[in-house]
Amino acid sequence: MAEEPTKTKTLQPVIILSQPQMGENIGATARVMRNFGLLELRIISPRDGWPNAKSTAMAAGAFNLMKPVRVFEDTATAIADLQQVFAVTARLRDMEKPVLSPDTAMEKIHAASNFGARSGLLFGPEASGLSNAEVTACDGILTYPVASDFASLNLAQAVGVAAFAWRNSTDIPGLYVDQNRAADNPLATKQELAAMLEHLEEELLQAKFFHPPEKALVMMQNLQNLFARAEPTAQEIRTLRGVIKALSHGRGKNK
């Protein structure tokens, strides 16, 4: 049998901002990139120069936890070393260029990465967006499923969606495996659940809760379904038994 190929470490996409205007947006971009684990930001001719105090304030410390930002004079130089670049834009050009969803774009970035190729995502300036020449230099248009009558995202929001889509497309083992269910607080066994339900049924019988009595079976099934759905822990079952005991304690005496 052939050996499994070694899984190459996935290469992140580089985020490239073409001629960003507001320093705040560059800082907010860095923050959300770092939130989703992206480390490499490039800037082409930022309007207000670089570094930028407003950018630093909005980044909430992200720049210190990323690769140093690189500033370029033009788009060609900024993307020169990359093998695959997608233009992120809501404005679909009259251009023969594939239009990709975030999911598809991320698949293509992973696929390229498997062959050691690096990808970039190119975002245009706030007011005007990417030029047609910049879009032409890219391999495809990445567009989001925006409302057609209100399609223009804030620049950092646009980067945020891409950064999320990237991270969401990578395997992060165990993230959603109910971390809150710690090993020291295990789910109840079926026996513990059944014993609690027996206890409950016994007290309900004594309280003459079931009338007519033949309703008991269906009623207890309903209660069992309810409690099973809650997926209780062993500790919660103990709490419920305490509740049943407390509620029924001394009940007969006041009659």
Place this chain on the structure above:
Amino acid sequence: MAEEPTKTKTLQPVIILSQPQMGENIGATARVMRNFGLLELRIISPRDGWPNAKSTAMAAGAFNLMKPVRVFEDTATAIADLQQVFAVTARLRDMEKPVLSPDTAMEKIHAASNFGARSGLLFGPEASGLSNAEVTACDGILTYPVASDFASLNLAQAVGVAAFAWRNSTDIPGLYVDQNRAADNPLATKQELAAMLEHLEEELLQAKFFHPPEKALVMMQNLQNLFARAEPTAQEIRTLRGVIKALSHGRGKNK
């Protein structure tokens, strides 16, 4: 045969901001909600009052294209009419509460909507996040695959990710069906592609491009693969034939 059940119109999740501090974030929230087609925003006790000029400035007109924002005094009132609410937070509490990915949360919102139930997504204040009491009042925790060492998103970015995940989970017919390939600019037929390749091969033969001549077959296969991969339109094929003609025109004469 039973009739297909009528597909209920999908009910959008309501976005609920608990005690937001900065008006800018409320405005940026509205903008990105509207970008992804979400129309209902509720605010619980905004710190700087409501309405708020900074909020309006950041919204880029979104408020005019949404339902009127409703302001509530407390969380219980703000979520009272909803059947399913998820707390959006990066801070996983020591609490028996399911932890959901964006994809799973959106599935649950669609599933509830199929039975006419409305859902909400609850976001906490910028500095402190949701209280444990607020998380407890929810049906689950929605968390994003953030970097564990830099997990705190800007509030409007957090809403933006949810709004994108929502829109991305709904069917938007034809969005990624290569809109740029308009009906008046159809893909080339296989015959047009083949004729162009024959034209090219003929000119290359005359130019003695293939040596040794037995390489012609493989070389032409490679060129066919290259041009097929480009998925050319009929117009592009005409352009290519013009290019071949122009390049080969008069070639022999200068020899």
